[in-house]
Amino acid sequence: MTQDVGIILNGVTGRMGTNQHLERSLCSIIKDGGIQTTSGNRIMPRVTLTGRNEEKLRALAEKHGQATIGEPFPYTTDLDGALNGKYGEHEIFFDASSTLHRGTFIEMAVAAGKAIYCEKPTAVDTPEAKRLAQLVDQAGLKNGVVQDKLWLPGFLKVRSLIDDGFFGKILSVRGEFGYWVFTGLDGEPPAQRPSWNYRSEDGGGIMIDMFCHWHYLINNLFGPIHRLVAYGNTDIDKRSNETGEPFVCTADDSAYAIFVLANGTVCQFNSSWCVRVRRDDLLCLEINGTKGSAVAGLRDVYLQTSEQTPKPVWNPDVEQPIEFLDNWQKMPNENEYENAFKIQWQDFLRHVVLGEPWKYTLQEGTKGVQLAELGMQSWKESRWVEIPGL
Numbered sequence: 001m002t003q004d005v006g007i008i009l010n011g012v013t014g015r016m017g018t019n020q021h022l023e024r025s026l027c028s029i030i031k032d033g034g035i036q037t038t039s040g041n042r043i044m045p046r047v048t049l050t051g052r053n054e055e056k057l058r059a060l061a062e063k064h065g066q067a068t069i070g071e072p073f074p075y076t077t078d079l080d081g082a083l084n085g086k087y088g089e090h091e092i093f094f095d096a097s098s099t100l101h102r103g104t105f106i107e108m109a110v111a112a113g114k115a116i117y118c119e120k121p122t123a124v125d126t127p128e129a130k131r132l133a134q135l136v137d138q139a140g141l142k143n144g145v146v147q148d149k150l151w152l153p154g155f156l157k158v159r160s161l162i163d164d165g166f167f168g169k170i171l172s173v174r175g176e177f178g179y180w181v182f183t184g185l186d187g188e189p190p191a192q193r194p195s196w197n198y199r200s201e202d203g204g205g206i207m208i209d210m211f212c213h214w215h216y217l218i219n220n221l222f223g224p225i226h227r228l229v230a231y232g233n234t235d236i237d238k239r240s241n242e243t244g245e246p247f248v249c250t251a252d253d254s255a256y257a258i259f260v261l262a263n264g265t266v267c268q269f270n271s272s273w274c275v276r277v278r279r280d281d282l283l284c285l286e287i288n289g290t291k292g293s294a295v296a297g298l299r300d301v302y303l304q305t306s307e308q309t310p311k312p313v314w315n316p317d318v319e320q321p322i323e324f325l326d327n328w329q330k331m332p333n334e335n336e337y338e339n340a341f342k343i344q345w346q347d348f349l350r351h352v353v354l355g356e357p358w359k360y361t362l363q364e365g366t367k368g369v370q371l372a373e374l375g376m377q378s379w380k381e382s383r384w385v386e387i388p389g390l
């Protein structure tokens with residue numbers, strides 16, 4: 001038996017909505033023939049696209065609908081109508097609009113009694129994130145927030161290393177995230193990210209964007225965070241927007257933080273949209289343990305055990321005799337890895353349809369927003385900040 005699940009995809013014409021959620025997750029699941037359940041049944045997504053711009057929606061519905069189901073996906077600018085059954089029944093509302101609109105859309109979906117799934121951050125401050133989490137909980141609605149990095153092949157491999165005891169005691173974690181986001185000015189190409197990311201009045205800023213990810217990644221892999229010290233900066237103060245107009249950047253585009261975990265592990269994360277990459281990947285985690293270390297990118301992981309660890313001696317007067325990169329071993333791929341967003345969608349759909357366990361709720365998403373907000377507090381007040389319970 002195939003069970004259809006109606007999903008409203010809102011803010012779907014944006015970068016995340018189109019690439020990750022529509023194309024690489026839901027279209028891919030539909031092309032797979034749905035999600036196979038243990039009882040031999042299938043869960044089949046049936047998507048309706050919503051947003052503000054009819055032209056963009058039509059083009060997207062045509063392109064991806066034709067390629068996926070042989071006809072355009074249904075679409076409408078009438079979100080209220082979609083939520084209230086005017087265009088067929090939908091069990092799930094998903095939102096990938098820019099962050100400041102999340103609250104309004106979630107309120108509408110709660111009023112319509114939908115299960116709710118949305119992009120992170122759920123809000124730009126803790127009280128609002130908490131309010132939204134309480135709203136869905138009080139209405140008794142199933143709910144979730146995107147925490148995609150947990151399913152990236154590189155970090156799934158780290159999870160298995162931790163479970164196998166590869167590291168011994170984990171001493172420290174260094175996260176290096178970032179790449180050069182073009183300014184669109186002074187002869188540079190247009191930016192490869194939306195311009196609102198660089199305006200705090202529009203919900204932008206790298207701390208609110210990335211600390212949500214660092215929260216669930218650290219919490220799920222290495223343990224709960226006890227306190228942090230952070231610093232942010234606006235390295236580049238002028239960029240050009242989607243229509244080529246220059247604008248003043250009001251949000252942080254680089255952020256530095258030390259997170260000390262309850263178990264004593266020190267995690268130091270640098271995040272920047274103003275750095276050029278000379279490392280394995282756009283995000284690399286270097287994990288150092290008593291018995292071994294690993295450097296994990298988005299897909300690949302390199303390992304060094306105690307036995308493979310070279311014994312350097314400081315002497316800048318001679319050419320470095322050790323090839324440091326030679327003493328690392330690439331971890332083999334033991335599985336075919338699916339897109340991380342797709343895996344989380346499959347789990348959420350199983351949770352909604354079959355009631356399977358799920359822990360990535362709006363309540364969990366609130367903790368990421370809280371970490372970002374406390375990071376900003378630490379930065380503004382130049383001090384360590386403890387993480388209180390919610």
Ligand SMILES: NC(=O)c1ccc[n+]([C@@H]2O[C@H](COP(=O)([O-])OP(=O)(O)OC[C@H]3O[C@@H](n4cnc5c(N)ncnc54)[C@H](O)[C@@H]3O)[C@@H](O)[C@H]2O)c1
Pocket residue numbers: 011012013014015016017051052096097098099101119120121146148194209
């Ligand atoms: N999980 C991740 O790794 C990840 C990565 C990047 C962004 N995000 C999050 O995803 C969300 C979208 O980011 P993006 O990079 O796709 O941005 P984007 O600017 O490309 O897309 C935003 C979308 O929101 C829509 N929108 C804006 N205002 C609206 C309104 N008033 N009514 C209806 N729709 C409106 C836009 O039309 C567009 O479709 C943000 O919350 C962002 O923080 C998550």
